[in-house]
Amino acid sequence: MTLVLAASGLYKFYHSGDEETAALRGVDLSLEAGSFTALMGPSGSGKSTLLACLAGLDDPDGGSVSVCGDIISRRPEPHRARLRARSIGMLMQNGNLLEHLSVTDNMRLQQLIAGKDSEKTRIDLLERLGLGHRAHALPSQLSGGESARAGLAVALSPAPALLICDEPTAEVDADAEQDIIGLLLQQSERGVAVLVATHSDLLAKATGTVIRLDDGKIMP
Ligand SMILES: Nc1ncnc2c1ncn2[C@@H]1O[C@H](COP(=O)(O)OP(=O)(O)OP(=O)(O)O)[C@@H](O)[C@H]1O
Ligand SMILES: [Mg+2]
Numbered sequence: 001m002t003l004v005l006a007a008s009g010l011y012k013f014y015h016s017g018d019e020e021t022a023a024l025r026g027v028d029l030s031l032e033a034g035s036f037t038a039l040m041g042p043s044g045s046g047k048s049t050l051l052a053c054l055a056g057l058d059d060p061d062g063g064s065v066s067v068c069g070d071i072i073s074r075r076p077e078p079h080r081a082r083l084r085a086r087s088i089g090m091l092m093q094n095g096n097l098l099e100h101l102s103v104t105d106n107m108r109l110q111q112l113i114a115g116k117d118s119e120k121t122r123i124d125l126l127e128r129l130g131l132g133h134r135a136h137a138l139p140s141q142l143s144g145g146e147s148a149r150a151g152l153a154v155a156l157s158p159a160p161a162l163l164i165c166d167e168p169t170a171e172v173d174a175d176a177e178q179d180i181i182g183l184l185l186q187q188s189e190r191g192v193a194v195l196v197a198t199h200s201d202l203l204a205k206a207t208g209t210v211i212r213l214d215d216g217k218i219m220p
Pocket of ligand 2: 047048049093166
């Protein structure tokens with residue numbers, strides 16, 4: 001099996017004034033190609049913090065993260081950005097689209113950053129996500145559910161080895177939730193390592209593994 005992500009001993013602390021929050025307290029996680037994993041846990045348990053550290057958007061205070069064999073943690077931002085562009089698709093809780101570009105141009109930009117440009121991939125993803133008719137819409141013209149799906153289309157545009165999604169179905173209706181679950185499942189079947197933070201039991205049931213985070217630690 002091919003190891004796509006390996007993280008060990010992750011710690012993350014936030015400081016505001018005299019107060020310190022330990023958001024991650026010694027997290028180990030590895031993901032193989034073709035795996036589909038749900039990250040669950042109460043609000044504030046550290047899910048988004050963990051995903052940001054895994055994707056190299058934030059730096060852990062302790063521990064290390066490697067993606068496709070390259071260490072991404074505690075590296076200069078240009079190095080992290082290169083690894084992210086090459087190997088990671090990331091869907092955040094919000095802010096996934098550039099407001100002045102259409103949906104399809106957001107996808108194309110993400111592909112170009114990764115050194116790829118495939119109109120066929122863009123059309124296939126938009127059709128698959130029920131967004132074919134919204135390809136040329138601006139993000140401000142999309143509904144909440146359409147924005148979530150467009151964000152996913154952007155994350156998948158460069159065909160990443162690792163797909164990290166923070167609550168991908170939080171804002172969508174039941175039909176769109178099924179579409180998103182189907183698409184994530186299809187991506188894992190194609191060999192992508194898929195990790196989703198979610199509060200949805202339906203989504204968690206579709207995955208192969210559920211990891212529970214509580215107060216910054218993975219529960220046994
Ligand atoms: N930028 C920040 N500054 C200070 N504290 C933060 C910051 N971001 C997160 N935290 C704190 O870190 C802890 C973990 O937050 P995180 O956002 O990772 O939780 P979560 O599991 O994603 O929650 P949710 O399910 O509500 O999205 C919480 O106690 C939160 O208040
Ligand atoms: Mg969160």
